[in-house]
Amino acid sequence: MSSDETTSPDMHEQRRSHFDLAHSWANTVAGVAALFLAAFNFFTIHREPDVDVSLPHIVRLGQGSEEVWVYLQPTVSTKRNTEKVELVNAVKLDIRHSDKNVSRPTFFWDESGTLRYDPKSHESNYHKLSDPVPFFVGTGKPQQPLLLFTATGWDFKPGRYEGTLTLERESESAPLTKSFCLTIEKEDISRIKSSSYWSFRNDLPTKKPDSSAEFKDCYVLSQY
Structure with missing residues (x-):
């Protein structure tokens, strides 16, 4: 072997x-x-949801005899895939004029609504949907509430405004804030008073060349 x-x-x-x-x-x-x-x-x-807020391209302004209104529709979403949800329990709006001598309004979240298009008048009309109630934000469920803010005993003045939208949350996370600027010209005031609201946009294709610095990235009156 x-x-x-x-x-x-x-x-x-x-x-x-x-x-x-x-x-x-x-x-x-x-x-x-x-x-x-x-x-x-x-x-x-x-894990906790990573909530983010972004502002729309349109802000709507209105002015009555004793009140002013701001219609704002942010998008609130979460960037994380999680089963947990976030509860937004309060939304605040702060607007201040660049001229410190102009009084500062106190806005409050009045209600939430929706816009319905009228084919006869070719206009979108505002309708109330609910009182200012908290809302949930979760994965795959971004929220886009149309928020109506009201301030009494105040009216818009021409000039540049700095604004801040603040969303307070039920969790211990810090509030979400988003800043923006708004420019109102003297001739815009009469237009705001003449209708229930007037649209201001921050994405217009053309802006005044003689005041580009003032108008840059700001919401300005839209005549479209």
Whole structure:
């Protein structure tokens, strides 16, 4: 009998031992990976939502004899895939004139509504939907409430305004804030008073060349 034939059973047993060891290690690695993946998925779907707010391209202004109105429709969304939701329980609007001698209005969230297009008049009319109630924000469910803010005993003056929209949350997270600027010219005042509201936009294709710095990125009266 040759030496190869006498050692072949030992070699076969050795190869089998190596295979079993490798298989055992593979199972262990696979188990650890599965455990890590499960823990990662659990953490992902149970983490706090990363809520973000963005402003629309249109802000609507109105003015009565004793009140002024601002219609604002932000988009509130979450950037994380999570089962948790965020509750926005208050929204505040602050607008201040660049001239410190102009009084500062106190706006409050009056109600939420919607715009319905009238094909006969070719205008969008505002309709109330609800009182100022908290709303939830979750994954795949961005919110776009049309918010009506009211200030009494005050009226718009020509000039540049700096505005801040603040969303307060039920969680311990810091409030969400978004800043913007608004420019009102002298001739705009009569237009604001002549209708229920007038649209101001921050995405107009052309702006006045003689005051580009003042109008840059600001909401200005739209005549479209």
